[in-house]
Amino acid sequence: xxxxxxxxxxxxxxxxxxxxxxxxxxxxxxxxxxxxxxxxxxxxxxxxxxxxxxxxxxxxxxxxxxxxxxxxxxxxxxxxxxxxxxxxxxxxxxxxxxxxxxxxxxxxxxxxxxxxxxxxxxxxxxxxxxxxxxxxxxxxxxxxxxxxxxxxxxxxxxxxxxxxxxxxxxxxxxxxxxxxxxxxxxxxxxxxxxxxxxxxxxxxxxxxxxxxxxxxxxxxxxxxxxxxxxxxxxxxxxxxxxxxxxxxxxxxxxxxxxxxxxxxxxxxxxxxxxxxxxxxxxxxxxxxxxxxxxxxxxxxxxxx
Amino acid sequence: xxxxxxxxxxxxxxxxxxxxxxxxxxxxxxxxxxxxxxxxxxxxxxxxxxxxxxxxxxxxxxxxxxxxxxxxxxxxxxxxxxxxxxxxxxxxxxxxxxxxxxxxxxxxxxxxxxxxxxxxxxxxxxxxxxxxxxxxxxxxxxxxxxxxxxxxxxxxxxxxxxxxxxxxxxxxxxxxxxxxxxxxxxxxxxxxxxxxxxxxxxxxxxxxxxxxxxxxxxxxxxxxxxxxxxxxxxxxxxxxxxxxxxxxxxxxxxxxxxxxxxxxxxxxxxxxxxxxxxxxxxxxxxxxxxxxxxxxxxxxxxxxxxxxxxxxxxxxxxxxxxxxxxx
Amino acid sequence: xxxxxxxxxxxxxxxxxxxxxxxxxxxxxxxxxxxxxxxxxxxxxxxxxxxxxxxxxxxxxxxxxxxxxxxxxxxxxxxxxxxxxxxxxxxxxxxxxxxxxxxxxxxxxxxxxxxxxxxxxxxxxxxxxxxxxxxxxxxxxxxxxxxxxxxxxxxxxxxxxxxxxxxxxxxxxxxxxxxxxxxxxxxxxxxxxxxxxxxxxxxxxxxxxxxxxxxxxxxxxxxxxxxxxxxxxxxxxxxxxxxxxxxxxxxxxxxxxxxxxxxxxxxxxxxxxxxxxxxxxxxxxxxxxxxxxxxxxxxxxxxxxxxxxxxxxxxxxxxxxxxxxxx
Numbered sequence: 001x002x003x004x005x006x007x008x009x010x011x012x013x014x015x016x017x018x019x020x021x022x023x024x025x026x027x028x029x030x031x032x033x034x035x036x037x038x039x040x041x042x043x044x045x046x047x048x049x050x051x052x053x054x055x056x057x058x059x060x061x062x063x064x065x066x067x068x069x070x071x072x073x074x075x076x077x078x079x080x081x082x083x084x085x086x087x088x089x090x091x092x093x094x095x096x097x098x099x100x101x102x103x104x105x106x107x108x109x110x111x112x113x114x115x116x117x118x119x120x121x122x123x124x125x126x127x128x129x130x131x132x133x134x135x136x137x138x139x140x141x142x143x144x145x146x147x148x149x150x151x152x153x154x155x156x157x158x159x160x161x162x163x164x165x166x167x168x169x170x171x172x173x174x175x176x177x178x179x180x181x182x183x184x185x186x187x188x189x190x191x192x193x194x195x196x197x198x199x200x201x202x203x204x205x206x207x208x209x210x211x212x213x214x215x216x217x218x219x220x221x222x223x224x225x226x227x228x229x230x231x232x233x234x235x236x237x238x239x240x241x242x243x244x245x246x247x248x249x250x251x252x253x254x255x256x257x258x259x260x261x262x263x264x265x266x267x268x269x270x271x272x273x274x275x276x277x278x279x280x281x282x283x284x285x286x287x288x289x290x291x292x293x294x295x296x297x298x299x300x301x302x303x304x
Numbered sequence: 305x306x307x308x309x310x311x312x313x314x315x316x317x318x319x320x321x322x323x324x325x326x327x328x329x330x331x332x333x334x335x336x337x338x339x340x341x342x343x344x345x346x347x348x349x350x351x352x353x354x355x356x357x358x359x360x361x362x363x364x365x366x367x368x369x370x371x372x373x374x375x376x377x378x379x380x381x382x383x384x385x386x387x388x389x390x391x392x393x394x395x396x397x398x399x400x401x402x403x404x405x406x407x408x409x410x411x412x413x414x415x416x417x418x419x420x421x422x423x424x425x426x427x428x429x430x431x432x433x434x435x436x437x438x439x440x441x442x443x444x445x446x447x448x449x450x451x452x453x454x455x456x457x458x459x460x461x462x463x464x465x466x467x468x469x470x471x472x473x474x475x476x477x478x479x480x481x482x483x484x485x486x487x488x489x490x491x492x493x494x495x496x497x498x499x500x501x502x503x504x505x506x507x508x509x510x511x512x513x514x515x516x517x518x519x520x521x522x523x524x525x526x527x528x529x530x531x532x533x534x535x536x537x538x539x540x541x542x543x544x545x546x547x548x549x550x551x552x553x554x555x556x557x558x559x560x561x562x563x564x565x566x567x568x569x570x571x572x573x574x575x576x577x578x579x580x581x582x583x584x585x586x587x588x589x590x591x592x593x594x595x596x597x598x599x600x601x602x603x604x605x606x607x608x609x610x611x612x613x614x615x616x617x618x619x620x621x622x623x624x625x626x627x628x629x630x631x
Numbered sequence: 632x633x634x635x636x637x638x639x640x641x642x643x644x645x646x647x648x649x650x651x652x653x654x655x656x657x658x659x660x661x662x663x664x665x666x667x668x669x670x671x672x673x674x675x676x677x678x679x680x681x682x683x684x685x686x687x688x689x690x691x692x693x694x695x696x697x698x699x700x701x702x703x704x705x706x707x708x709x710x711x712x713x714x715x716x717x718x719x720x721x722x723x724x725x726x727x728x729x730x731x732x733x734x735x736x737x738x739x740x741x742x743x744x745x746x747x748x749x750x751x752x753x754x755x756x757x758x759x760x761x762x763x764x765x766x767x768x769x770x771x772x773x774x775x776x777x778x779x780x781x782x783x784x785x786x787x788x789x790x791x792x793x794x795x796x797x798x799x800x801x802x803x804x805x806x807x808x809x810x811x812x813x814x815x816x817x818x819x820x821x822x823x824x825x826x827x828x829x830x831x832x833x834x835x836x837x838x839x840x841x842x843x844x845x846x847x848x849x850x851x852x853x854x855x856x857x858x859x860x861x862x863x864x865x866x867x868x869x870x871x872x873x874x875x876x877x878x879x880x881x882x883x884x885x886x887x888x889x890x891x892x893x894x895x896x897x898x899x900x901x902x903x904x905x906x907x908x909x910x911x912x913x914x915x916x917x918x919x920x921x922x923x924x925x926x927x928x929x930x931x932x933x934x935x936x937x938x939x940x941x942x943x944x945x946x947x948x949x950x951x952x953x954x955x956x957x958x
Binding site for chain 2: 687689713717718719720721722725726728730733734735736737738739740747748751752783785796799800802803
Binding site for chain 2: 134137138139141142145146148149150152153154232236239240243244245246256259262263266267271274278281282285286289290
């Protein structure tokens with residue numbers, strides 16, 4: 001296992017060193033992720049603390065001093081006098097949190113259902129795969145929207161705001177488990193019939209142990225690739241839902257919310273409120289996507 | 305052939321039944337229809353009466369059957385939010401969505417196939433490489449962002465095209481169309497690009513990879529060995545074989561286009577069913593959500609069915625009506 | 632002797648790769664005379680198919696002709712424009728590929744593929760083309776050709792499809808037919824029929840055949856002369872009877888020894904030790920030297936060029952250097 005891991009690492013590392021696209025994408029993604037995580041410490045302002053906001057700072061264009069207060073903001077301010085750069089850092093934090101959490105949710109769910117389907121086979125497998133087929137024939141954003149709407153219906157009105165983020169995570173996660181389940185199921189079905197697994201079963205090794213020590217390591221690569229690509233998709237899904245006004249609450253704006261807000265100021269000429277969050281979202285989604293593409297190729301030399 | 309069609313129809317009906325069940329559960333269990341319809345001040349007796357009148361005390365199977373029979377006739381009750389019959393709301397907004405989706409689909413297919421063929425035939429050209437690079441951004445760019453950026457450039461800065469609504473429409477009885485007026489057509493441009501761009505890049509990449517695959521096959525090599533012109537090989541043989549799988553996927557994309565219309569309609573304040581659905585999600589307007597779910601599923605199922613049949617028509621290998629293979 | 636139909640002189644085919652240039656065919660020369668069947672044998676990777684592809688101008692990029700010349704009736708065809716070469720393919724040189732199951736486009740009927748080939752090369756009307764196509768199918772032995780011509784390839788069995796492929800290769804009456812392993816993918820029971828058909832139909836039309844195969848038995852029965860390729864080089868060439876009964880090149884001797892019916896020692900088959908070198912690791916001197924039982928010092932240093940031998944034979948082996956000097 002250890003030797004396997006080392007060889008795997010070195011192969012991937014080699015392909016990484018020889019792919020400028022992957023390196024640039026990694027640098028961009030890491031920069032965004034790090035600055036989002038460290039937002040409370042590195043953001044120049046606290047954009048969502050009303051006490052620190054000055055309405056007089058509102059609509060300051062990027063890089064020029066405000067006419068009344070003389071304050072300068074690198075990326076300008078919005079109508080409330082919020083620093084756009086700080087809003088982006090905090091927004092990226094929310095976007096990334098929802099994205100990561102949704103992918104982890106989808107991954108855990110997909111791996112679990114995939115293992116059950118592949119290991120148990122029979123009607124359990126047929127049922128799960130039929131559900132997967134039906135779900136896959138609808139776009140995941142539509143599924144996420146529906147789950148989000150249904151979940152909101154079940155939650156009492158006064159708690160909807162507080163739970164919105166979690167509902168969002170579950171909605172995106174639920175809409176995205178199928179690819180994980182399929183790849184794990186395939187591998188489980190293959191491994192199940194291998195002799196060493198049969199032998200382990202005969203001598204009474206607990207199935208969970210077999211699964212964890214033999215099947216999971218085999219699907220690690222593909223699962224990682226799917227997770228990376230789907231992180232980009234989850235970030236976009238979150239941004240889309242928030243842009244549509246059905247995602248995170250306005251009190252915790254993500255990048256999608258910021259773009260929604262920015263769209264309102266397009267016609268009055270305050271383009272920076274829209275542009276910078278859009279660029280941030282695009283850079284984040286594109287870099288993660290490219291990393292996922294590269295990882296898929298790197299782990300799958302056949303495809304090159 | 306007939307058995308195949310029948311089997312697909314039965315499958316489709318089963319899927320619809322499952323969706324109807326989900327839709328019914330929404331209706332029945334999400335929120336409290338009685339409270340929603342009567343408001344907070346109603347007496348206990350009013351509530352009991354309404355429960356009885358709505359049939360909420362019947363066995364669940366009976367309620368599901370009622371729901372189904374009403375759904376088949378297009379009766380989904382009143383929208384909680386707008387207090388209008390749901391079906392009326394949807395029908396009045398359907399033409400806007402269908403016109404948008406149809407034009408987007410056609411544009412995406414034609415441009416996607418064209419660019420896909422171009423990039424496959426000129427694999428190492430500068431043009432192809434730049435198209436492929438741009439298409440990568442196109443795939444990563446969220447639909448709503450494309451719309452917003454298009455509005456910024458073409459509506460705000462250049463002021464060439466309208467940024468919202470359908471423009472003037474012409475009422476043709478049960479259908480309102482934006483095709484017949486200049487402002488209607490101008491209003492279509494940006495939403496069509498927004499909605500079609502993603503599908504277009506998808507189709508383009510698919511056509512390109514399929515075509516490269518086909519160009520490597522033996523029958524293309526043999527066609528070259530027979531001295532056929534490049535035109536006949538590329539646009540007769542290779543393109544036809546490429547389009548078989550592409551038509552399937554492109555057909556299925558048509559469903560996605562209708563679903564993604566939700567986003568485009570919101571960006572451009574397009575008065576279609578998608579925007580109606582988003583509002584219903586925001587306000588937990590269950591009857592509209594349930595009806596939309598059934599409608600969109602129905603469209604999906606029908607498209608799937610048509611695509612399957614189309615595949616059958618396009619690929620002679622699937623037609624077994626002719627003589628069986630023999631020496 | 633009269634002017635050869637096809638004359639290949641010092642043909643070199645190279646594949647530029649990242650690790651340097653591979654020479655897949657290295658200075659191969661041979662002639663094909665009018666009405667003659669030339670068999671080309673060798674192990675897979677010896678360059679048989681590449682030679683055929685080079686002649687018909689269908690080397691897969693990045694493969695290219697890096698030296699030598701190919702003449703068809705004295706006229707050079709190795710550096711023609713793509714369009715000029717296309718006119719020769721099918722019209723003057725026809726080709727039959729290995730796998731009839733993949734050589735035909737599954738989406739076009741046999742009649743469509745035949746008439747398009749005929750119309751490309753011959754000045755006939757659509758109707759005449761169809762009649763010709765039916766006659767051709769009939770000639771290659773498709774029963775009820777008039778009825779079956781509108782069938783799709785998948786309606787035919789493998790052997791029947793190879794007959795269709797032969798009809799296609801001969802559709803425009805070429806002077807030379809290159810048949811590249813035409814029976815490898817077929818059932819043993821139909822292999823002989825197909826080979827006979829190719830020979831018969833070509834003789835009847837006065838076309839020469841270049842029959843590429845790794846099956847010495849087929850060559851023995853069909854060819855007039857045989858060329859033996861080894862690691863991209865010509866080992867031996869001569870009349871088929873002479874080469875088989877009195878092989879001169881040690882490799883050819885080994886090759887004959889490995890054929891059950893031709894083996895002198897009835898009890899066991901002789902095997903050549905080792906395997907053909909990869910293109911990346913061809914030894915200096917004679918490419919066969921590591922496997923040759925008769926190799927001596929010179930074989931490890933200098934590459935032997937084909938040496939003229941009696942009876943219109945050539946052999947590339949230092950063993951015959953002195954002998955031929957005496958002649």
